[in-house]
Amino acid sequence: MNEQQDQSREQPRGEPVNFASPSEPVNFASPSEPVDFASRGEPVDFASFDELVETLARWSGSLPEWPPARAVRAEWEQIEPRLDRARRELSRMLVVGVIGGTGTGKSTLVNALAGCDLSPAGDIARPTTINPVVVAARDVDLSWLPVEAMNARVVRSDAAAVANIVLVDCPDPDTQTESRHHGGQATHSPARPSDSNHNRDLLEAVLPACDVLLLVSTAQKYRSWVVAREVAAFAPGRPLLFVQTHASRDPDIRDDWRRELESQGFVVPRIFRLDAVEAATRTAAGLEPDAGFRELVEAIDVELVGRAARRVRRTGSLDLAGWFLRQSQESLAPLRGPVAQLAAGVASERTRLEGILARSVDSRLRASRTAWQRILTGEIVERWHGGPFASFLHVVESIIAFWPRMRAAGGGLITRLLSGQPSDIIPAGQGGWQAVEELGLSAAEVEQSRSILCGLSARARLAEPLVGRARLDESRVAATVGTLLERTAAWLSSGIDRLVADRRGRIDGPVFRWVCEALFSGLLVAVLVRAGWNFFVGHLWQGRVVDGGGFLQEALVWVILWGFLLRWIAFARVRVGLDSDIQTLVARLPQAHLTDPLLTDFAGAADATSLFIEQGDRLSRDHETLMSRLTEPSGGLGRLRGDSR
Numbered sequence: 001m002n003e004q005q006d007q008s009r010e011q012p013r014g015e016p017v018n019f020a021s022p023s024e025p026v027n028f029a030s031p032s033e034p035v036d037f038a039s040r041g042e043p044v045d046f047a048s049f050d051e052l053v054e055t056l057a058r059w060s061g062s063l064p065e066w067p068p069a070r071a072v073r074a075e076w077e078q079i080e081p082r083l084d085r086a087r088r089e090l091s092r093m094l095v096v097g098v099i100g101g102t103g104t105g106k107s108t109l110v111n112a113l114a115g116c117d118l119s120p121a122g123d124i125a126r127p128t129t130i131n132p133v134v135v136a137a138r139d140v141d142l143s144w145l146p147v148e149a150m151n152a153r154v155v156r157s158d159a160a161a162v163a164n165i166v167l168v169d170c171p172d173p174d175t176q177t178e179s180r181h182h183g184g185q186a187t188h189s190p191a192r193p194s195d196s197n198h199n200r201d202l203l204e205a206v207l208p209a210c211d212v213l214l215l216v217s218t219a220q221k222y223r224s225w226v227v228a229r230e231v232a233a234f235a236p237g238r239p240l241l242f243v244q245t246h247a248s249r250d251p252d253i254r255d256d257w258r259r260e261l262e263s264q265g266f267v268v269p270r271i272f273r274l275d276a277v278e279a280a281t282r283t284a285a286g287l288e289p290d291a292g293f294r295e296l297v298e299a300i301d302v303e304l305v306g307r308a309a310r311r312v313r314r315t316g317s318l319d320l321a322g323w324f325l326r327q328s329q330e331s332l333a334p335l336r337g338p339v340a341q342l343a344a345g346v347a348s349e350r351t352r353l354e355g356i357l358a359r360s361v362d363s364r365l366r367a368s369r370t371a372w373q374r375i376l377t378g379e380i381v382e383r384w385h386g387g388p389f390a391s392f393l394h395v396v397e398s399i400i401a402f403w404p405r406m407r408a409a410g411g412g413l414i415t416r417l418l419s420g421q422p423s424d425i426i427p428a429g430q431g432g433w434q435a436v437e438e439l440g441l442s443a444a445e446v447e448q449s450r451s452i453l454c455g456l457s458a459r460a461r462l463a464e465p466l467v468g469r470a471r472l473d474e475s476r477v478a479a480t481v482g483t484l485l486e487r488t489a490a491w492l493s494s495g496i497d498r499l500v501a502d503r504r505g506r507i508d509g510p511v512f513r514w515v516c517e518a519l520f521s522g523l524l525v526a527v528l529v530r531a532g533w534n535f536f537v538g539h540l541w542q543g544r545v546v547d548g549g550g551f552l553q554e555a556l557v558w559v560i561l562w563g564f565l566l567r568w569i570a571f572a573r574v575r576v577g578l579d580s581d582i583q584t585l586v587a588r589l590p591q592a593h594l595t596d597p598l599l600t601d602f603a604g605a606a607d608a609t610s611l612f613i614e615q616g617d618r619l620s621r622d623h624e625t626l627m628s629r630l631t632e633p634s635g636g637l638g639r640l641r642g643d644s645r
């Protein structure tokens, strides 16, 4: 028998008209829902709850590689079917499981509620109830209840108290094994719950089918029967009723019991106190029930029947989701510190490696004076055309271009970039650490950072595949170094371009250019005028002997020297402040996150785990908001808050 046929059972007798039709597909977000809730003044939008459930499902499965997140997922997989079932069976009548220590009067109470002796009760043998007894109204179809799996006996009752609920008289999980072990003899042994206990299995079959748990205890049993131990696993999301029996015989222990329960994490708004034997007697005699029993019957009617049943399920679902969130938060709590430390560790190791890279780049750039000179002069000369000084510069440039270029061939990344060679070529056989040695990033430096982060990861329970090892294997070294080089080259070449463009702008103005041209041309004109004067005035007019090519040679030397002086002044202007510009360029290096590929696995893991924890916090807040919008379900129903004090 399975639980899915609940949609097709009969409408119970005396069912209030507002009870939703069983065949109606029920969903928290269905349009009919808000009407029901609005009428009760409960402003919870259950579409929001559906959304929360969906987000919880997504969140719990979002980081399966992280063991703590996997544990959260495993917990969710236990919870989800119950939430789903509660949603599908929103309008089905509630199953109330009566549980408690042996001899506390569970069967007597069930009989009192059922109005006749349906479940054997007494003192002849302990425990009296061996198998669960299911009490339901005569016309209620129980095909949805896993009676066989529960090993239960079904009995029918016409009593009003059980007209709209299904009662299950559960055997005491503490004792059944012991009694069976002793051949069913009446032994009142203080057996302890254990996983080998057959009754735990039985309870595990019965309790999942129960929507509400009715805890029965007595003045003698309420301390020794540790409710949390037996029921805690099933209590989340299940409203609870607490009943002290034997009222005619025992003192009132409700205050003390409440404290006991509260210390176990239960919310206990109310404890009923009644005498089941007396109640049964009065019912049989057709007398008015006494106050305690009447209050319980009324509470069942008000809190568990009709619309209240729907509310119980909804509240229970919300409670269950909250319980799951609290459990998750609790299990993630010890990891908050380590995850934050890992994130901080990634940041500090990143800064350390960036510092190493920045220092190397800085010293390399400063040391490459010749290369800077060449790149800057090359840039300027390329742009200067059409004047005698420009022509002089071009001639000088083409003469000196050979030697330094040849020397610059090969070399490291910075040398290649400054000599205008393509930066994207990693020389053959240099895929390993030696390719980035020039940048100061040796295998030892990187391994030092990675081993620190490995330690922090282990504390945050992060391992492969989320994070790698301290020492990268060859293929990863090649890939990482390749990416690092690529990024550094791209960043450096754009930085160098910007720097060069900036410096070029200082002398590229027409005024400076024309001043240089004028000064250079001035000497040329002076030489020509002097030569013309010598020839025309000195030789032809005054009859002096022409001094041949000597003057021209001398003039040429002066022109060249003057040209070089002007060239030096022009380039000096470009060079002034180069060091501080390099410093500015290098200061921007951290923003480029160039060393990220070296620690990318740790950074990714720290981000993913922090995000997982943050999302859990956000979901808890969302849940709290939903809970705060839900008015307390009732004055009588307790619940497991989850955090025992």
Ligand SMILES: Nc1nc2c(ncn2[C@@H]2O[C@H](COP(=O)(O)OP(=O)(O)OP(=O)(O)O)[C@@H](O)[C@H]2O)c(=O)[nH]1
Residues within 6 Å of the ligand: 100, 101, 102, 103, 104, 105, 106, 107, 108, 109, 120, 121, 122, 123, 125, 126, 127, 128, 129, 130, 170, 171, 172, 245, 246, 247, 248, 249, 274, 275, 276, 277, 278
């Ligand atoms: N005076 C008094 N006696 C009660 C009350 N409830 C139960 N008893 C008696 O306590 C004894 C045990 O009651 P049961 O109902 O069999 O207890 P149980 O919890 O079902 O016990 P198990 O089936 O063994 O788990 C019986 O003799 C009952 O008559 C009560 O409220 N008042």
Ligand SMILES: [Mg+2]
Residues within 6 Å of the ligand: 106, 107, 108, 120, 121, 128, 129, 169
């Ligand atoms: Mg019993």
